Amino acid sequence: MMNLESIPLQAFLIVSSALFCIGIWGLLNSRNAVRVLMSIELMLNAVNINLMAFSSYVDNNLIQGQVFTIFVITVAAAEAAVGLAILLSLYRNRVTVDMESFNLLKW
Amino acid sequence: MSIAITTQIICFSVLSIVILIGALGVVLLESIVYSAFLLGGVFMSVAGLYLLLNASFVAAAQVLVYVGAVNVLIIFAIMLVNKKEDLKPISDIKSRRIISTSICVTLLSLLIRVDLTNVWSLSSPQNSIGEESTIRIGEHLFSDYLLPFEVASVLLLMAMIGAIVLARRDVMSRDISTGLPVDQELIEKSSEPLLSNKN
Numbered sequence: 001m002m003n004l005e006s007i008p009l010q011a012f013l014i015v016s017s018a019l020f021c022i023g024i025w026g027l028l029n030s031r032n033a034v035r036v037l038m039s040i041e042l043m044l045n046a047v048n049i050n051l052m053a054f055s056s057y058v059d060n061n062l063i064q065g066q067v068f069t070i071f072v073i074t075v076a077a078a079e080a081a082v083g084l085a086i087l088l089s090l091y092r093n094r095v096t097v098d099m100e101s102f103n104l105l106k107w
Numbered sequence: 108m109s110i111a112i113t114t115q116i117i118c119f120s121v122l123s124i125v126i127l128i129g130a131l132g133v134v135l136l137e138s139i140v141y142s143a144f145l146l147g148g149v150f151m152s153v154a155g156l157y158l159l160l161n162a163s164f165v166a167a168a169q170v171l172v173y174v175g176a177v178n179v180l181i182i183f184a185i186m187l188v189n190k191k192e193d194l195k196p197i198s199d200i201k202s203r204r205i206i207s208t209s210i211c212v213t214l215l216s217l218l219i220r221v222d223l224t225n226v227w228s229l230s231s232p233q234n235s236i237g238e239e240s241t242i243r244i245g246e247h248l249f250s251d252y253l254l255p256f257e258v259a260s261v262l263l264l265m266a267m268i269g270a271i272v273l274a275r276r277d278v279m280s281r282d283i284s285t286g287l288p289v290d291q292e293l294i295e296k297s298s299e300p301l302l303s304n305k306n
Contacts, residue, residue, distance in 0.1 A: 006112065007119050009229060010222050012156070015123045017218035019130055021211045026134030028207040031194055034139055034185055038146050041177060042130050045153050048169075056160040057229050063240050066165050067247045073165075073172050074259045078266035080177045084184040085273035091188045092276075098194055 012053035020046035033090070033097040037083050044076045118159055125152040139185055147178045164241040 019042060026039030048069045055065020091097055110118075129149040133142045150173040157166035197203070236243060248256045 007115055007159070009227055011119065011123075012160075013222040014219055015126060015156075017215060017222060018127055020218070021215040022127070022130040022134060024214065025207060025211045028210075029204065030134065032139055034181060034188065035134070035142060037184075038133055038142060038181060041146065041173070041181075042133060042149065045150065045173075049153060049156060052157055052160050052162055052165065056162065058227070060161075060236065062247075063162075063236070063243055064247065066162055066240060066244055067252055069162075069165050070168060070244065070248075071252075071255055071259060073168055074263065077172050077176055078262055080180055081266050081270040082273070084180055085270035087184060088187060088274045095190075096192060097188050097190075098192065100195065100197065 009053055009057045012049060016046040016049040016053070019043075019049065031099050033087050033099055033102075034084075036099065037080065037087070040083075041076065041080065044072060048072055115159060118155070122152045122155045122159070125149075126156070140182075143178065143182050143185055146181065147174050150174045150178060161236075162240055163238070164244055 023039045023043035023046060026042065027036055030036050030039060051065040051069050051072070055063050055069075059065060087097070090102065094101060126149055129145045129152065132145040133149065136142050136145070150169065154166040154169040154174075157163075157169060
């Protein structure tokens with residue numbers, strides 16, 4: 001049994017790295033536009049875990065990382081609202097949510 | 108910290124496993140509804156990690172904003188665009204999968220290497236401020252982070268107006284030539300899709 005006084009910082013960093021990479025994989029491979037938005041939320045959560053871990057382990061007196069996390073959550077909520085509105089208007093014009101069919105700007 | 112180290116390790120392991128398996132389920136599952144509910148589970152587990160890091164306010168904000176707002180919004184979007192459609196097969200799907208997976212694995216190994224080899228100069232995690240963190244966040248928001256705080260409020264207003272403008276149907280509220288209000292039944296009229304060939 002390891003003799004620890006607390007969970008190492010690296011454990012949090014590894015979890016957030018894995019979550020971020022899963023988000024990127026989903027972003028690249030999803031064909032449903034809603035799933036792409038979900039993958040973006042996963043990546044934002046990974047970044048938040050990173051910020052919170054550093055705020056707790058490196059800077060636990062002036063917890064500036066927690067303030068940054070609050071701002072990231074705010075921006076993520078705004079992004080989700082606008083993203084889903086764009087998705088709805090796309091669906092109204094194209095009657096599909098397949099990412100492969102949104103190729104109007106493709107060269 | 109008030110919790111014993113063994114309890115912390117057990118909580119951390121359970122939460123990490125739930126986060127990673129849930130995230131894999133979000134991107135891999137066939138049904139998008141299961142993905143949405145698993146996403147809610149992932150958000151709750153991330154809030155649990157924040158509690159483990161002595162950040163109760165951010166954990167509450169995470170539950171309220173992500174589970175209460177973003178996830179519900181995603182489920183509403185799924186409900187609105189829920190249509191069974193047969194996706195056209197892509198010819199080079201296999202090479203795409205291989206390339207994207209290799210990129211992700213490379214990035215993951217790079218990040219884990221950085222995490223493990225770097226020497227972090229940590230302050231002692233024991234004298235954490237704990238419950239005082241909410242007070243400290245409030246002080247930050249109204250002193251040195253006041254400008255971002257106000258900009259965030261403007262951003263939320265802009266996002267709200269933008270979402271309404273983008274998502275509403277184009278219906279005139281009054282007739283252009285006569286100026287009389289139009290029949291409100293027109294709002295529920297099914298609009299013709301523009302760029303699609305009907306089948």
